[in-house]
Amino acid sequence: MSNLFKRIFSGVIYITLFLSAILFSEESYVILIGLFGFICIWEFSKMIQLKSPASYIFFGLALFLMLKRPESYAITGILIITILSSCYLIFQLLRKKEITYANERFKLGLMIRYLIFSMCFLVLLPFYKSEYNPFIMICILLLIWVNDSFAFLVGKNFGKRKLFVSVSPKKTVEGFVGGLGFALLAAYIISLYNTDFTLINWLIIAVIISVIGTLGDLVESKFKRKANIKDSGNIMPGHGGILDRLDSLLFAAPFVYLYINFII
Structure with missing residues (x-):
């Protein structure tokens, strides 16, 4: 019960902080995600044993330049x-290929492609048509949280067939389908109140978030399994690290950005 209380307490703080930063101003959102980014870099650096501080400098410069010239x-x-790069990581996951990073140069390249660029697109997501739209980001967060929550609940109560047992033994096919189904339902409800996108577009965004987000969770689990650790960190009691909380959203962010800025 104590662990459950810690999980609920830290989860509430995380969600409150996230939503408050989004709604307060674009500056507070950028600062929060930037801070999350530096923490994720620190956690992932430990995971892959990257010693170079260049990734922190690169992230700061990349984020500044991308915000300056969107x-x-x-x-x-x-x-x-x-x-x-994300598609290649998915390929390595599905084909059960080992992810290799033999030296500092390869580790830095992986850090940039997997984490830093994705984090930058997470920052850019609410900037739609050159304007900051906090409600788009809130709706995307709702979809990812609904998917994750119901994937866990359905999987725990009805899950029988393992989704990817070699990487994440607890994930089930039933949980994945349940998360996707409730995410689609949430997208329908969102479309009734948010007219930035049509119902069809919100449903497609929900599918992207559910499918790519789940794959992102599995990719991070593959990295953790290679490093022989359970969590990326311990900054959130009962949850693990910030990367553990952002892995699905982080991996899906470039795909959602592509859809809403280049396809719709």
């Missing part, structure tokens, strides 16, 4: 690199 063609190039 219409730059360079962002499109970075988005393509990030999407392709």
Whole structure:
């Protein structure tokens, strides 16, 4: 019960902090995600044993330049690199291939493609049509939280078939389907109150978040299994590290950004 209380307490603080930063101002949102980014870099650096401090400097510069020039063609190039890198990580996951990073150069490259660029697109997500729209980000967070929560609840109560036992033994096919179904229901409800996108677009965003987010969770679990650790950190009692809380959202962010900025 004590562990459950810690989990609920730290979860409430995390959600309250996230929503407050989004609603207060665009500056507070950027600062919070920037802070989360530095913590995630620290956690992932320990996970892959990256000793170079260059990743912190690179993240600060990349985030500053992408916010300064959001219409730059360079962002499109970075988005393509990030999407392709994520697809390759998914390929390695599904084919059960080992993720290798033999030296500091490879580790830094992995850090940039997997974490830093994705974190930058997470910062850019609420900036739609050159304006800060906090409610888009809130709706995206609601979809990811609904998916994660109901995937856990359905999987725990009805799960029988393992989804990817070699990486995450607790995840089940039933949990994945349950999370996706409730995310679609949440997208329908969101479309009734948020007219930034049509019902079809919200449903597609829900599918992207559910499918890519689940794969992102599994990719991070693969990294943790390789490092022989349970959590990326212990900053959130009962939950683990910040990367553990952001892994699904972080991995899905570039795909959602691609859809709402280049496809809709």
